[in-house]
Amino acid sequence: MKLQVNPIRCVAHGMCAELLPEAIRLDEWGYPILHSGEVSPTVVEHARRAAAACPTLALLLKADAG
């Protein structure tokens, strides 16, 4: 599984870093920085929840590289 941010949609609510600190931190303006696109199997469930919780649906969790 891979995480991706749609940077046009993202307006820095910051929920993702709150819900998924294992994979996401925020820059000084509150926009997400992904540690690495890959999501380890242990946190996939959290990643799914974080993606669903994003108010602008800017966080994407995808099965493949695309």
Add this chain to the structure above:
Amino acid sequence: MATTAVDLLPRLLLGVGERDMVALAEHHEVHGPPPDLRGWRPEQLVDEIAAAGLRGHGGAAFPVATKMRAVAQRRGSAIVVANGSEGEPASKKDRVLLRELPHLVLDGVAVAARAVGAKEAIIALEGDDDRSVRSLELALSERRRARLPGDPRIELFFVAPRYLAGQETALVNAINGGSGLPTFAPPRPFERGVRRRPTLVQNVETLAHVALVARYGADWFRELGTDRDPGSALVTLSGAVAAPGVYEIEHGMPLADLLELAELEDELAAVLIGGYFGTWVAAPDVPDVRLSGESLAQAGATLGAGVIVALGASACPVAETSRIAGWFADQGAGQCGPCVNGLDAIAYTVAQVAGGTGSRTAGDDLNRWLTELPGRGACQHPDGAVRFISSSLRTFATEFRDHARHGQCDRCRQPPTLPVPVPPAAPRGWR
């Protein structure tokens, strides 16, 4: 495929004279009559272009045949977009082609259309470039009168003279009646582009090369250049040279030879390769660099869209960098937070350092932003900006340290070697 007498340089610029444009009759005198494309199966054309090893000349150097195959394999009738909106302030080569050699570009459009099965094509160019518009309109009417077989239906599309206007997804978005800003891919233009159809976007110089490959063949094309970068390229040379302008070079030409041809006017400090989003080569390294992908990669550079700028020792690299950093921030689409904030902060901090008023953390701040920003925009604008600024900080570390301590230098007031256009007065709505 018949090979005629055209074999060495110039290739593209052959026949360019004092007059404004090479008319259809002259064009056919130079290159012979156009090949009848109906005699070619589309796959044959793509295979020939693949064999030629032609890569795109708009900046990314992507293999042309690969892009054509991706479009040709999609369902639905394809469309070709010739991208002539070269928003880079220091680039002139696409303008030269459109103004002087519109028929060569249009021949390439016809070949590309045949190769991907398109019956329609769009030429995108900057709307304020009257001479290019006139040349193309004249060329199109000549072709209609001559009833050239194989020409697709061609429309002109005028874009705003702005760097991002030529970005592939931004261009497709504009043609579709949208904002003209980059979009978040997928879908990519080859999947669903103009009018939701598979769309082949190629730079106008690339299409001019395509026209010649269809006429003279892949083997002829490979008689110049290197294995990875066969053929020739147009470069726009400016800066501290006596003869700035558009040159056609063989890929692999030593950078020093090009500078010698144009005659340096100042002691050389560094050469910018690949335009404002490119990389500096410091003067001591110039003798090792050849203008091919392989050699430039060793210097951490690419030829990009062919912009080369010689920076003289009497110019101030810190002032130049600061001006360009401001331009980067100004030219963003304003859509993605990391790019808006990052480029703004970088431009502000570089300006402070240049004036000697930077904070103690300025260096660390810059390094952090330059590391965090790449890959976090919808398009490559922030990535290119970071490449240039990082290269400047590395190449001119001494000068930056000097400015951080002492502020402006005597050379800061020199007229810019890297000019930036005066920001357009109003159209805020465009952001």
